[in-house]
Amino acid sequence: MPASHDKACELLVHNARIHPCVTDGKIASETNFTVRGGRIAAIGVDDAVPAHERFDAKGALLLPGFVDCHTHLCYAGNRMDEHAARLEGASYAGIAKRGGGIHSTVAAVAAASEDELIAESLPRLEALVAEGATTVEIKSGYGLTPENELKQLRAIRRLGELSPARIVPTFLALHALPANADRKRYVKTVIEETLPAVVEEKLADCVDVFCEHMAFTVEEMRAVFERARELGLACRAHSDQLSNLGGTRAAAGLSARSCDHLEYSQDADVQALADTGAVAVLLPGAFYFLREKQLPPIDALRKAGVPIAIASDLNPGTSPIASPLAVLHLASTLFRLTPEEALLGLTRHGAAALALEEKVGGLAVGRRADFTLWDIPGPEFFCYQLGGIQPHAVYIEGKAYVADKFSPRHSRVGGNPV
Ligand code: NIG
Ligand code: FE
Secondary structure (H helix, E strand, O other), X not given: OOHHHOOOEEEEEEOOEEOHHHOOOOOOOOOOEEEEOOEEXXXXXXXXXXXXXXXXXXXXXXXXXXXXXXOOOOOOOOOHHHHHXXXXXXXXXXXXXXXXXXXXXXXXXXXXXXXXXXXXXXXXXXXXXXXXXXXXXXXXXXXXXXXXXXXXXXXXXXXXXXXXXXXXXXXXXXXXOOOOOOHHHHHHHHXXXXXXXXXXXXXXXXXXXEEOOOOEOHHHHHHHHHHHHHOOOEEEEEEOOOOOOOXXXXXXXXXXXXXXXXXXXXXXXXXXXXXXXXXXXXXXXXXXXXOXXXXXXXXXXXXXXXXXXXXXXXXXXXXXOOXXXXXXXXXXXXXXXXXXHHHHHOOHHHHXXXXXXXXXOOOOOOOEOOEEEEOXXXXXXXXXXXXXXXXXEEEEOOEEEEEOOOOHHXXXXXXXXX
């Protein structure tokens, strides 16, 4: 009998400690909820409600699955040599100028088959899920040619088929100018060839642009965004990471869903985000790994009421950090986000950056039953201890995927291992 005609729900979760900040303030002290059709059906139900499966959380902390709204995890190779060079004094921009940086990963992606890309990227995605990520955005941007961008986006689509997590693909249309390419001709190819091909194959519903002195100008970003919008795609920008070109203001003015990085953003940029409702996505992993000094204008974002998301930015050059828990920790220690801000950044506001706030990123009736269970005192603990924390279970659409084999209390948890 289909679940919707069945009196019993698929799953009853009871005895959970649900943190109120992830429930949109609607439930402060409920411990039980039911799942039907992979969605949260009712919150605050009786323990005796008929259910096909019952899960006694035994007082564990229950949180919505994390939403990692900004990653570049689909790539080949690594850039350990550049990290070593930076520790000797080289700069990120300087390495890029000498043909390394993004171009080095572009060469590795060009040399990899779609299958090889998947084989290298899947463990990174699994690492995110094992720490509680249930929605993960993945960008292209290491292909640069139409052929290789499509290869990367097809690999991202297949990663979504292989993982229980929801994968949100983004076409990173302007990331780096290929060596010896003519700027104008390159941007024209992206707009006239790659973008329509991505839309034709339905490989992404959002475009991104790296707006930076070492990458692309505001005008080039504008041209791509305008065409993308005509084709029905949403827009996001990497802006103000290393300098301020006015990219955040311009992207917000073009209805970008989010502007990401923002280390060099000024008051006018914060105001533009506030005025348009765009999400500020902060990436403490890149800030940490590049040993940056310039902090994003966090207080101004707070005061202006801009929703602040945080994400891993998982990529081989600036943030080889496959750990949502490290992101929570770094957001707290480096950006001084409160534990609640950090948690909302990786749940509700991460979902908003992907326009998925009605579906994921919180515990509410009708949302996807994506949740995680933790044997810790509260979410503050993520900002305090680094390492040694694992979820007991990661539930995606009401099904358990990661079980703590060492803990007898959750030995009933079934489902496919990720
Ligand atoms: O988000 N800033 C541009 N893109 C990535 C880095 C890409 C790379 O270095 O491979 C980022 O930091
Ligand atoms: Fe990025």
